[in-house]
Amino acid sequence: MEIARHWRARATRYRLEGQRHRHSGVVRFPPQPPALGEEPDVWEPAPLSGRGELYSFSVLRQPPAGYESFGIYAVGMVRLEEGPLVTAQLTDCAEEDLAIGMPVEMVTRRLADTGEDGVLVYGYKFRPGLR
Amino acid sequence: MMKPIRPVGLVGYGAYVPRYRIAAREIARMWTDGQGGVPVEAKSVPGPDEDVITMAIEAGRNALARAALPAERLSAVWVGSESHPYSVKPSGTVVAEALGASHWISAADWEFACKAGSEALTASMALVGSGMADYAMAIGADTAQGRPGDALEYTASAGAGALLVGPAEEAVATIDATVSYVSDTPDFYRRADRPYPVHGNRFTGEPAYFHQIMSAARRLLDELGRSPTDFTYAVFHQPNTKFPQTVAKRLGFSEAQIAPGLLSPRIGNPYSGAALVGLCAILDVARPGDTIFVTTYGSGAGSDAYALTVTGRLPACRERAPLTAAYLEREVFVDYATYARWRGKLVLG
Numbered sequence: 001m002e003i004a005r006h007w008r009a010r011a012t013r014y015r016l017e018g019q020r021h022r023h024s025g026v027v028r029f030p031p032q033p034p035a036l037g038e039e040p041d042v043w044e045p046a047p048l049s050g051r052g053e054l055y056s057f058s059v060l061r062q063p064p065a066g067y068e069s070f071g072i073y074a075v076g077m078v079r080l081e082e083g084p085l086v087t088a089q090l091t092d093c094a095e096e097d098l099a100i101g102m103p104v105e106m107v108t109r110r111l112a113d114t115g116e117d118g119v120l121v122y123g124y125k126f127r128p129g130l131r
Numbered sequence: 132m133m134k135p136i137r138p139v140g141l142v143g144y145g146a147y148v149p150r151y152r153i154a155a156r157e158i159a160r161m162w163t164d165g166q167g168g169v170p171v172e173a174k175s176v177p178g179p180d181e182d183v184i185t186m187a188i189e190a191g192r193n194a195l196a197r198a199a200l201p202a203e204r205l206s207a208v209w210v211g212s213e214s215h216p217y218s219v220k221p222s223g224t225v226v227a228e229a230l231g232a233s234h235w236i237s238a239a240d241w242e243f244a245c246k247a248g249s250e251a252l253t254a255s256m257a258l259v260g261s262g263m264a265d266y267a268m269a270i271g272a273d274t275a276q277g278r279p280g281d282a283l284e285y286t287a288s289a290g291a292g293a294l295l296v297g298p299a300e301e302a303v304a305t306i307d308a309t310v311s312y313v314s315d316t317p318d319f320y321r322r323a324d325r326p327y328p329v330h331g332n333r334f335t336g337e338p339a340y341f342h343q344i345m346s347a348a349r350r351l352l353d354e355l356g357r358s359p360t361d362f363t364y365a366v367f368h369q370p371n372t373k374f375p376q377t378v379a380k381r382l383g384f385s386e387a388q389i390a391p392g393l394l395s396p397r398i399g400n401p402y403s404g405a406a407l408v409g410l411c412a413i414l415d416v417a418r419p420g421d422t423i424f425v426t427t428y429g430s431g432a433g434s435d436a437y438a439l440t441v442t443g444r445l446p447a448c449r450e451r452a453p454l455t456a457a458y459l460e461r462e463v464f465v466d467y468a469t470y471a472r473w474r475g476k477l478v479l480g
Contacts, residue, residue, distance in 0.1 A: 014229035092150045108188045109180040130453050
């Protein structure tokens with residue numbers, strides 16, 4: 001059950017693949033099934049640049065179960081260049097490195113380790129822009 | 132000397148080095164009260180969410196960006212490492228999926244201690260050079276482990292180099308020829324299911340590192356009819372600062388030739404990534420017409436030597452991805468306790 005859930009999300013998580021509306025050009029993330037009454041394939045897969053601005057952030061001082069190994073870490077809302085607002089963990093940064101409006105970029109990192117006999121889960125995070 | 136039927140080269144390249152460092156003096160503080168010499172100034176440390184797969188993805192993305200090549204054009208994604216996150220389950224498939232490659236590729240993991248990445252490079256030359264494919268991605272990446280207090284702990288580090296092999300006419304640097312030399316030499320090994328490798332102390336020098344590198348390098352120079360002074364730059368596997376400096380001198384290369392690619396003093400030894408990241412740093416500064424001599428080394432043992440020539444295509448593609456220097460400059464130092472926690476050296480009840 002757990003494996004299937006992670007496997008289905010791999011394109012979305014590994015490379016931040018969203019969807020573009022074939023007629024309006026609107027981009028959305030994460031991908032969703034078409035709404036009732038919509039053409040089945042009106043939303044096509046759209047690779048996103050991974051570049052954006054930090055819209056807001058918060059620092060977790062009591063990480064949830066499974067994330068203890070990260071210690072204190074930040075999560076952020078990122079306004080992507082293409083428009084969607086994405087919530088993700090922030091990495092390669094300390095709290096004092098962060099400021100609302102700063103450029104950030106997507107990196108693919110380990111999201112979780114589901115145990116010695118479990119799978120490693122990878123997915124998008126954001127870090128302060130390297131360049 | 133091996134040369135493909137169809138001329139090949141690097142159409143893209145990309146490095147990755149984690150943000151974190153630990154000073155060798157900090158490790159010495161733990162085990163020798165700070166006394167004695169240290170083999171490097173500092174080594175790179177992977178962050179708590181980094182491993183071979185994540186580092187290979189970023190290096191691979193940089194290589195694709197420089198080549199301006201859609202990932203769907205790849206025919207192979209090969210990852211060489213001695214620290215693949217899984218014992219059974221290829222890193223290559225995860226990396227390929229993250230890069231956006233098609234499903235119609237060869238994806239495999241290569242293993243040969245510190246030259247697993249160059250094994251993938253030689254295989255990529257063959258795949259493209261035979262005409263079986265147009266583009267193959269060879270990546271060397273490691274998050275190397277050293278037993279606490281062991282000499283290796285001062286240098287075993289993390290990094291990745293990705294080399295995108297394609298037709299010579301599209302290359303930023305052509306690969307003119309290669310040589311591979313191997314021998315059964317037990318200088319360094321890790322048995323299955325053991326967490327830390329074992330090394331043969333002084334045995335890792337003359338019969339291992341120096342013999343393999345000198346054999347491969349001299350053979351390639353002889354068969355090309357060229358001498359070390361014919362090359363603009365050279366890079367050797369760099370397990371510490373002294374070994375690559377010594378082998379370069381013995382072969383007849385100068386300090387200036389190896390300087391841009393000698394990164395071990397700052398980042399330690401990222402194993403399969405060591406010579407490849409050094410090559411990326413050289414490509415970051417090389418000019419059209421420059422020649423580069425590369426010799427990798429893997430314990431067990433063997434060396435691959437390559438001769439490259441930079442083309443006029445390099446300057447235009449260089450800035451399409453972060454330079455190696457950008458990764459080197461963002462260093463953030465951590466203390467031994469943080470390093471121990473991130474590297475799984477603390478046993479939690």
